[in-house]
Amino acid sequence: MRRDDWWRTAVIYQVYPRSFADGDGDGVGDLPGITHRLPALAELGVDAIWLSPFFTSPQADAGYDVADYCDVDPLFGTLADFDTLLETAHGLGLRVIIDLVPNHSSSAHAWFQAALASAPSSPERARYIFRDGTGKLGELPPNNWESVFGGHAWTRVHEADGTPGQWYLHLFDTSQPDFDWTNPEVREYFRGVLRFWLSRGVDGFRVDVAHGLAKAEGLPDYTPPADSGSMGGDEADVPYWAQDGVHEIYRDWHGVLAEYGPDRILAGEAWVEPIEKLARWVRPDEMHQTFNFRYLETPWQAEPLRAVVDDSLAAFGSVGAPSTWVLSNHDVIRHATRLGLTPPPPQGQGLGPRSESHPDEVVGLRRARAATAFMLALPGSSYLYQGEELGLPEVIDLPDAARQDPSFFRTGGETYGRDGCRVPLPWEADAPSVGFGPGEASWLPQPDGWGDYARDIQQGVPDSTLELYRGLLALRREHGLGAGEVEWLPSAAADVLAFRNGAVTVVANTGAGTTELPAGTVIAASGPVAGDRIPGDTTVWLTD
Template sequence: MPTASTGALAPSSPGREWWRSAVIYQVYPRSFADADGDGMGDLPGITHRLPALRSLGVDAVWLSPFFTSPQNDGGYDVADYCDVDPLFGTLADFDTMLERAHSLGLRVIIDIVPNHSSSAHAWFQAALAAAPGSEERERYMFRDGNGEHGELPPNNWESIFGGAAWTRITEQDGTPGQWYLHLFDKSQPDLNWENPWVWEQFRSILRFWLDRGVDGFRVDVAHGMVKEAGLPDYTPPANAGSMGGVALEPEIGAHASTEPPTPPYFAQDGVHAIYRDWHTVLEEYEGDRVLCGEAWVEPLEKLARWVRPDEMQQTFNFGYLETPWDAAALRTVIDRSISVFASVGAPSTWVLSNHDVVRHATRLALEGENLQGHGIGPKSSGIPDTAFALRRARAATALMLALPGSAYLYQGEELGLPEAIDLPDSARQDPTWFRTNGERYGRDGCRVPLPWEGTEPSYGFGPGAASWLPQPASWASYTRDTQEGVAGSTLTMYQDALAARREHDLAFGTLEWAELGQDVLAFRSGNVFVIANVGTEPVALPDGEVLLASADLIGRELPQDTTVWLRA
């Protein structure tokens, strides 16, 4: 089994493990870089563009799934957890990419999808061929139906993508059979984590990739896997986001101190035994390997249970991502995050965009409703002016990167990319779009392939014009080559912020709040004074050398929607 060289990776020390301070860049493989010109991003394309991430100044790369898959949900429907889908290349391509990343000093985290497999997986195909009650069926959540002839689903659960969460199969003899659970698309059957066989399979999967040299795993639906005994009926609250089944109003991330209702299919206590088991597997390997959970759990006090010392190292702070551009709300969620995660010895993480949410260069200025996972499109209300929205996004990024802990960036945000809103309906591919009959746009708008060079076909995404989702014509002004080395560009701001973050050790800083006004967030962290004007009126700046500004200053005044770092 090949093991990638650790190359130029910086060593860790107790209390300053790399993941406590890392800025981690999410690569969505199909949309990052295409080496062979088929319109689909791939592993050789990622390898080719890794130096650009090194020059950006990030510490690690997280790759969304590249495993063998029918691609019904962007690779989150895995048909083989230990191989590369031909769309993206080969295992040899993965090894080459990993070795190149390590040689550049970049660690690599990969996705693992344990809540469900693809219906094309050999495990599920064997379950379909086997009889009810068989060993093969017990690997998934098969149940007899309700009603006189089993014609009704076992309960009323709904899929995250819309519609029923149960699909009835036809047995081998042609008769209507059992139902299987799929909290996501019907091509994503839920695995049965009450079965020890499933535990053992995933231990082997973890070791397969750890043996190749990966530095850790981002765990998809880390709040899932375990279901409440008896599978009781449950109706989500009206304001539930599509990824969690719990209420996710913006103010929850900032103010909630009580737990919202817990769905019987998410955030069950039994998941913690799984992560304690995985923790012991990672401890078999050198190099501070990590688990980071995608856990849509509220409140933060409950989320912290995922990162206790013997479980995961990190979990995404979706409470922060969901918080609106409001000074009081932001200060509250920042304070709670730092306090809650510190109480279990974990770093807080910060994130503003990913492959499941509207890009923050659009989202933070939206005026209309924006439930998580529903997406936006040309018929949505309250779409902001792009320049205004980008100004706010840059200010939010400059604020986030000054906070202590670890931060996640989503590919393309360093270019200031907005959500791609005007995609033709015929091009859309998100399961949400189809399962809701076009009522929800879904997540395609944040997944459009990146623009690299403005004068090339597909803006340099690949060697030809092909692109699996169409790129907006306006993206010619966002390409990396038009921003590289340009003072004031979004790319330059990100590079400067990441360099200053490292130079001033802000990831290990301690916040000391200052009072500069109701609509102002101001704090000192070491020798840096950070001021974010979240209001509409300019704010007078104190004396101090400007280290970073998200927008041009007006003399010694900080304009609205602008963040500045001063030397304290």
């Protein structure tokens, strides 16, 4: 593998800036805080970090509402702070991928403010999706589309003379108007954004809502099936997801990145089914990676796990791309909790005190450790979400008054949303804000007992989740598992998976009972293994 193909086998660690580390004590994580903690990530053994948005923003959706794509929000620091972070990361051997949010901007963006001040059919409005309403007086939305965050996907504006006017599309919050990607001015603007950050030295971009930029011509009505996910698109023609027009955009971006050498990458957040359709995003002249959400949503069961691994390797391999693997991120229930729920709630629903199901925390963590050990043995690239290496669970008992996810408010509290996976990290058990920052402040409250997960009390403890991750990552690199192949082996039982990747044999017992431990030397285990039996919900790695 060439050095510029680093992304084919990389383990990439997601940093959610608000919650990673607070450098100035205001209760919100920032770029200097991240820089200070980068040595811990290098020591963990990851290859790259992905930074969620830190751009200028009103923070209506935690930074995914961008007002200026080429500057740092003062909440997080300055451009000079970003340059220091980038230089420090590169000095530690860590590559840096940053988030890009091209489907929509903030309503505070200068372009949208100009659109509001301009007349219908003006060039300023043409950068966004403005339409006349329906009904006798235009009092009804242009179509029946619903927002991912709940409620209508359209908001009506008042014109300069104060009269009710056109409607604008926002697939997410009202503060996040969708760009019109048929407009050449929008396309040229984002080429400039890409070049701005590439010139500073970033190693790539994670593209938010990568399946949403193109909309079907005419914006036809669409009513999703009752059991569909809010972000998903499948072979049924959802007019605002997974339209063919997105591929032209990413081929263009691929060319922009190539101007800076062969080692800069695009990674797409594309909620697309089936996986064969998702593979179109990573054809050789488009993106380099796309998240494998089907894998994330697969239960901890042998048969579906084997099926998704086979389907993923076949689909992505058919276009010459690596498969990616992921279990947690900033939008889903942490897998240490999710795997202890039967069944987990729909994606985006979240968990709270009034939820119908509550996790078995012991079972959840045991399965999470086993699932991670299984995932990190697979060929391709893996993504880790900050804090999963500490075994952090979803925080369920956040008070309503503390919640900040817009989906919680737009649904009148029916959807808890994503705050529970975004609670600031515990670094030192006995420090203020459990080491998150120099003071007690924390933008989301850290629960009682959060210090039990702190990094400092796990470091050097052989059976801790932190040391499990460090050991697995070191062995993954030593044995070249990211560049290997899966060779399935006969299993001792229906709920056991066994495969070989190079010199390493992996056995995952997804059942409750024990199973036979094969011959060989155990080099890693997600839980205690005694004698010749592998306990339930345990994964082991062996060599001959």
